[in-house]
Amino acid sequence: MLGPGVRLGERYRLEERVGAGGMGEVWRAVDEVLGRIVAVKVMLAAVADEPDFARRFRAEATAMARVNHPAVASVHDFGRSHDLTYLVMEFVDGESLAQRIARGGRIAPEETLRLVAQAADGLQAVHDQGIVHRDIKPANLLLRRDGSVVITDFGIARRDDASLLTSSGAIMGTPSYLSPEQVLGQPATVRSDIYSLGLTAYECLAGQKPFVGDNPYAVALQRLQTAPRTMGITLPAAVLAVLEKALATDPAQRWPSASALAGAARAGAAGTGIPAPVGPAPANTEGRARRMLWAALVLAVVLAGGVAVWGFTRDGGGDSAVPAAKAGVPAGFASCGTGYCPVEPMCWGGLTAISGRAQPPGRINCDEPHRYQTYAAIPLPEGALEIRTDSLMAQPAVTKACTPALLRSRGSTPGKADAFTPDAWPIQLPDGSWLLHCLARSPGGETTGSVIG
Incomplete structure (x- = not known):
């Protein structure tokens, strides 16, 4: 039980709790070896008992201890005592x-x-x-x-x-x-x-x-x-x-x-x-x-x-009347069969749906870890925004456009795209119209680099 007078590591005597959060409690303490005031963060048992927590937290503490800057609280020590994991830091008065x-x-x-x-x-x-x-x-x-x-x-x-x-x-x-x-x-x-x-x-x-x-x-x-x-x-x-x-x-x-x-x-x-x-x-x-x-x-x-x-x-308006892509090839694409293909790699970190409705994704550099990459796009099929995102690939127009064969043909090198799975996601253009992106999804988690040629 934590309280004033408890000594951690036979060295740090807790004096006063000065804060608490989702990860643990912070105490003002005395380092009895060096005779100085320190801050001791004691991790909550529910957090510290997670598998491999001590190993990972120690790695973080070691990295932070290498930071030497007056605007960053110094990390002094890390340890475990009384079945508690704790971190000792500079006390800021x-x-x-x-x-x-x-x-x-x-x-x-x-x-x-x-x-x-x-x-x-x-x-x-x-x-x-x-x-x-x-x-x-x-x-x-x-x-x-x-x-x-x-x-x-x-x-x-x-x-x-x-x-x-x-x-x-x-x-x-x-x-x-x-x-x-x-x-x-x-x-x-x-x-x-x-x-x-x-x-x-x-x-x-x-x-x-x-x-x-x-x-x-x-x-x-x-x-x-x-x-x-x-x-x-x-x-x-x-x-x-x-x-x-x-x-x-x-x-x-x-x-x-x-x-x-x-x-x-x-x-x-x-x-x-x-x-x-x-x-x-x-x-x-x-x-x-x-x-x-x-x-x-x-x-x-x-x-x-x-x-x-x-x-x-912010811009107002809803999506009750959603236009498909306007006439002409959208910026960033070239004509590709019955749809469009990106002229440069388009990668996305993750896709989020709320109550089944697609949320706008964030584009990232393909050299950074990502899960999805656009390999083709088509004008948004009618009613696509009203369909749950997990059902899009079952729609005939989408199934016909976002095929595994097209994905393989767009691979940057022979066989590279074979391990990727087709997916689809609606994405809005700057002019307010929409495209349905055919996405190469990495089934093994995040990947780096472009899979599309």
Whole structure:
């Protein structure tokens, strides 16, 4: 039983519980060997007892211990005592950004950008170690007495080469701060952390969360259906420029790295103008942005005398009258038999259906892990959007178009596509019309590289 006075590892004497979350409890403790105050995170038994948890969590702790940056909480030790798994970290004497917002409300734009820049610096150090935090939010950003920022709580962080610390298929993170791709069940990347930091900046400026709902599922789903609540305050244009790019729905349109975001935030705070991102632009980012089918966050910026009003909106209208692809070959395709074939590889990280209805997928680089790749497309058959996605392949028009033979013929090398299974998914074009994509599905899980020639 945890409580004041309990000693873990014959070294760490617990003094006061200072926090609790979904993974465990955090205690202020005394390191009796070195005579210093530390933070000890004790993992919940239900989590720690998962198969191979200790091995995987130790691998994560080892990776995090290699991060050496003033804006990242230092990891000191890892161990197991009294049948409890624990992690020993730097104790930050201060308060969380969430407590700061709750206590004082909105934070001034210049101060917000300063905090964002420091947090982004720390994130870059984390990302340099191949770690994605996956739960950036005000509660996980601590403020020292001098006002400097410390990133903490890596309970659900993931290394590029590590397995998840939780059950397969779970969407990890806090609903109010998940990126659109995380909501869709796709892998989190460094740009997912950038999006979450953008939402954190929103909360600093607005004094309220960007998304609210009756339950966590509804909160997470909102960013696919609507936009963050309007702030209703005037902000410098430079602040809007930083946040607009951080909150781009398409990951390829966000700041390319945390360090780029940090530089932009500092320039915005200093009023020196927002620097352009450094490094090569992602391939075909303009085309990707047009094809992004998540509910778009459109930044409505009304410039007036160097300031702008922060307000998000979205396109209205439903799909009661859904046009098929308009006359002519759609952009990104070439004529191919009775339909179209993509002129460049089109890969998708995952497909999500809610109550049987297809949700917009997110396109990713084919060199990244993915499950689906388009090998052909046809105009959307009448009534296809009203059919459950798991029944699409049984429809005669779809069966005729998305054949295994066509998939094999589109393989980049002989026999390469044989192990892939045909599937189908409706995807909307920028002009509002629809195509039905014939997809090569990898039955063995995620794959890399293009299977289509």
